[in-house]
Amino acid sequence: MTDGGRRLVYLDHAATTPTRPEVARAMLPYFSERFGNPSSLYALAREAKEAVEEARGRVAAAIGAAPEEVFFTSGGTEADNWAIKGVAAANRKKGDHIVTSSIEHHAVLHPCRALEKQGYRVTYLPVDEFGRVEPASVEEAITDKTILVSVMAANNEIGTVQPVAAISRIARDHGVPFHTDAVQAIGAFPVDVNSMGADLLAISAHKFGGPKGTGALYIRRKTRIGTFMDGGAQERGRRAGTENVPGIVGMGRAIELAVGEMPQNAPRLAAMRDRLIRGILDAVPDTRLNGHPTERLANNVNVAFRYVEGESILLMLDALGIAASTGSACTSASLEPSHVLTACGLPPEHAHGSLRLTLGHRNTEEDVDYVLEVLPGIIGRLREISPLTPER
Numbered sequence: 061m062t063d064g065g066r067r068l069v070y071l072d073h074a075a076t077t078p079t080r081p082e083v084a085r086a087m088l089p090y091f092s093e094r095f096g097n098p099s100s101l102y103a104l105a106r107e108a109k110e111a112v113e114e115a116r117g118r119v120a121a122a123i124g125a126a127p128e129e130v131f132f133t134s135g136g137t138e139a140d141n142w143a144i145k146g147v148a149a150a151n152r153k154k155g156d157h158i159v160t161s162s163i164e165h166h167a168v169l170h171p172c173r174a175l176e177k178q179g180y181r182v183t184y185l186p187v188d189e190f191g192r193v194e195p196a197s198v199e200e201a202i203t204d205k206t207i208l209v210s211v212m213a214a215n216n217e218i219g220t221v222q223p224v225a226a227i228s229r230i231a232r233d234h235g236v237p238f239h240t241d242a243v244q245a246i247g248a249f250p251v252d253v254n255s256m257g258a259d260l261l262a263i264s265a266h267k268f269g270g271p272k273g274t275g276a277l278y279i280r281r282k283t284r285i286g287t288f289m290d291g292g293a294q295e296r297g298r299r300a301g302t303e304n305v306p307g308i309v310g311m312g313r314a315i316e317l318a319v320g321e322m323p324q325n326a327p328r329l330a331a332m333r334d335r336l337i338r339g340i341l342d343a344v345p346d347t348r349l350n351g352h353p354t355e356r357l358a359n360n361v362n363v364a365f366r367y368v369e370g371e372s373i374l375l376m377l378d379a380l381g382i383a384a385s386t387g388s389a390c391t392s393a394s395l396e397p398s399h400v401l402t403a404c405g406l407p408p409e410h411a412h413g414s415l416r417l418t419l420g421h422r423n424t425e426e427d428v429d430y431v432l433e434v435l436p437g438i439i440g441r442l443r444e445i446s447p448l449t450p451e452r
C-alpha cells in the first residue's frame with residue numbers, strides 16, 4: 061500500500077480496517093439515487109427498506125441467527141451499551157449483579173461502571189497470564205441476583221480468544237443471559253450464536269472491511285432487554301432512529317465477504333502472525349509475547365519490549381511508514397498502562413513497552429519482511445538512549 065507515494069504498511073487492523081472497494085461500491089447508490097427513508101411509503105423508500113432487510117439477512121446468516129434477532133446500531137460501542145444497560149434496566153426487579161471480565165473493551169467496562177454508580181454491583185473476573193477467563197470463576201461469581209454475564213469473544217489488544225461456549229453454558233445453567241462482544245472475532249474464526257451460547261452479541265462493521273459508525277446487536281428471542289434509543293418505530297420499535305442505510309448495506313456486504321473468505325484468509329494471516337512473533341522474539345532480547353500462545357486471533361501480534369516506551373516505538377515506525385499501536389487505539393492516547401496487560405500480571409514498566417501489530421487481508425509477506433528488517437534496529441536505538449536499560 062502507498063500513502064501519497066510513501067510506503068505504508070498498515071498493521072493496525074484491530075483499530076479499524078479500510079472499507080473494501082466492493083463494499084464502498086455497494087454503498088454508493090444509497091447516498092444518491094436510492095436515498096429514500098426506509099420508513100416512508102413509496103417505491104424509493106421501499107427500495108431502501110428492502111436493502112436494509114437484505115443486509116439484515118446477510119448479517120443473520122453470518123452469525124447463525126434469525127433476521128428478526130439482528131438490530132442495527134451505530135457501532136460496537138452502542139451494541140455493548142445497549143446489551144448491558146438494556147438488560148440491567150429490564151431485570152432490575154430480579155437482580156442487580158453483573159459478571160464480566162477485567163479485560164473487556166471500554167465499551168463494556170464503562171457501561172458497567174456507569175451502572176455501579178446507579179447501585180448495581182459488578183464482578184470483574186480476573187484472567188490468567190495469557191488473558192484467559194477461567195470458566196470456574198464464572199460459576200463462583202454468579203449469585204441469585206446475577207442478571208447478566210458478559211465476556212468478550214476475543215480481546216482487541218492481546219488477541220486472546222475466550223472459552224465462551226464453556227462460560228455461556230454455566231450462565232445458562234443458572235438462567236442468566238450471556239452477552240459476548242464479538243467485535244474482533246468476525247472474519248477471524250467462526251462466530252455462531254448457537255454454538256457460542258450467546259443471548260446477546262455485539263459486532264462492528266469497520267473491523268471487517270465495512271464502514272465506521274455501523275454495527276449490530278444480536279438479541280436472542282425472549283431475552284428481556286429494554287430499549288436504548290427511544291424515538292421512532294425503526295428496528296421493530298426497539299432501536300429508534302432513521303437507519304444508516306448506506307452503512308447497513310455496507311455491513312451486509314462486508315460480513316458476507318469476511319466470513320466467506322475466512323477459510324483462506326485466517327490461515328494466511330496466522331502464518332504471517334507466527335512469522336512476525338518468531339522473528340521478533342528471536343531478534344530482540346528481553347522481549348515477551350503478550351496474550352495466549354495458541355488461543356489467539358489469527359491477525360494479532362502483541363509483544364512487550366523491556367526498557368522502552370511503546371509511544372517511542374510507534375513514532376519511529378511511523379517515520380518508516382509502518383502504522384501500529386501500543387495497547388488499544390482508545391487507550392493509547394492516555395498515559396495509563398493498558399488495563400488488559402496489567403490484568404495479565406504485566407508490571408507497568410513492561411506494559412509501557414508493548415507493541416501491537418494487527419494484520420489484515422491486504423498485508424503481504426513483504427510487509428512482514430519489512431517489519432522484521434527495521435524493528436530490531438529501532439528497539440536497539442531506543443534502548444541505547446533509555447535510562448532504564450541496564451549497563452551490560
Ligand code: PLP
Binds near residue numbers: 074214215
Ligand atoms: N469492542 C471491541 C472489542 C473493540 O475492539 C471495539 C473497537 O475498538 C469496540 C467494542 C467498539 O466498536 P466501535 O468502534 O464500532 O464503537
